[in-house]
Amino acid sequence: MSEQTTLIHGGFYPLFFKQHPEGLSLLDPLQHKGGGKRAERARRMLRTRHVEGGTGAFVALGQEDSTDPKWGDVYEGQEGFAFYGHDPTEGEVRKHPFAAGLDTGCVFGGRLTAHVWSAASGGRKIIIGDIHGCVEELDELLKLLDPGSSDKYFFLGDVVDKGPDSLGALDRVYETLYGYPGSVCILGNHEEKALRYHRKGKVDQFKEAWLQDVKPYMLAMMGVMPYWHQIPQDLRCGELVQVQAKEKYCPAYGEVD
Numbered sequence: 001m002s003e004q005t006t007l008i009h010g011g012f013y014p015l016f017f018k019q020h021p022e023g024l025s026l027l028d029p030l031q032h033k034g035g036g037k038r039a040e041r042a043r044r045m046l047r048t049r050h051v052e053g054g055t056g057a058f059v060a061l062g063q064e065d066s067t068d069p070k071w072g073d074v075y076e077g078q079e080g081f082a083f084y085g086h087d088p089t090e091g092e093v094r095k096h097p098f099a100a101g102l103d104t105g106c107v108f109g110g111r112l113t114a115h116v117w118s119a120a121s122g123g124r125k126i127i128i129g130d131i132h133g134c135v136e137e138l139d140e141l142l143k144l145l146d147p148g149s150s151d152k153y154f155f156l157g158d159v160v161d162k163g164p165d166s167l168g169a170l171d172r173v174y175e176t177l178y179g180y181p182g183s184v185c186i187l188g189n190h191e192e193k194a195l196r197y198h199r200k201g202k203v204d205q206f207k208e209a210w211l212q213d214v215k216p217y218m219l220a221m222m223g224v225m226p227y228w229h230q231i232p233q234d235l236r237c238g239e240l241v242q243v244q245a246k247e248k249y250c251p252a253y254g255e256v257d
């Protein structure tokens with residue numbers, strides 16, 4: 001297993017590694033845009049939760065059966081230790097042999113989670129799970145983290161939708177990316193969907209009104225979010241900083257994507 005950390009919003013299905021032993025090095029991190037098979041595969045990775053037990057193929061949300069494992073339980077560490085979002089829990093980090101899920105369901109009344117890795121030489125690397133418009137909790141988390149000028153922030157995507165203030169959350173992520181050079185926000189399926197509606201001129205058909213008020217700089221930021229990002233260090237040994245949601249903004253897990 002390599003000494004690196006991979007950030008991905010959804011996950012990897014084992015069939016991908018069977019078909020492409022060279023792994024992510026094969027892929028353009030912006031190739032979710034546009035059409036064709038490669039863009040479709042990228043969009044599958046943004047949405048991966050369960051994988052088919054027999055073949056290791058991607059299973060769409062709601063199509064899984066009781067024998068289909070979560071991807072993290074069968075991931076063998078081909079791309080190093082992976083941190084992911086997308087699959088909410090009720091406040092607890094989901095742990096696997098070579099991966100950890102940091103979407104602790106803030107927007108569902110759970111918690112917003114940061115995994116903090118500290119170097120002896122100073123400067124921390126801080127990975128933050130799905131925000132979904134919970135800007136008050138994000139502000140509280142950033143305050144608790146007490147940022148230092150050499151820290152770097154890594155957001156796992158799904159900054160927007162479901163919660164109270166998608167535009168505020170995008171704004172805060174923007175400030176953080178530009179305030180702490182080397183920081184990265186990867187793409188979530190919710191940003192991908194918003195970009196797709198915007199590109200096609202279907203903003204009025206998007207399920208949430210914030211997209212009608214989105215600012216050009218926010219679109220520019222979302223447009224360069226990669227659907228995966230790698231850091232040439234193993235960041236798995238760190239500590240958690242968590243903030244409890246102030247309310248249950250979204251009623252139930254149910255139709256969660």
Ligand SMILES: [Mn+2]
Binds near residue numbers: 009189
């Ligand atoms: Mn998601």
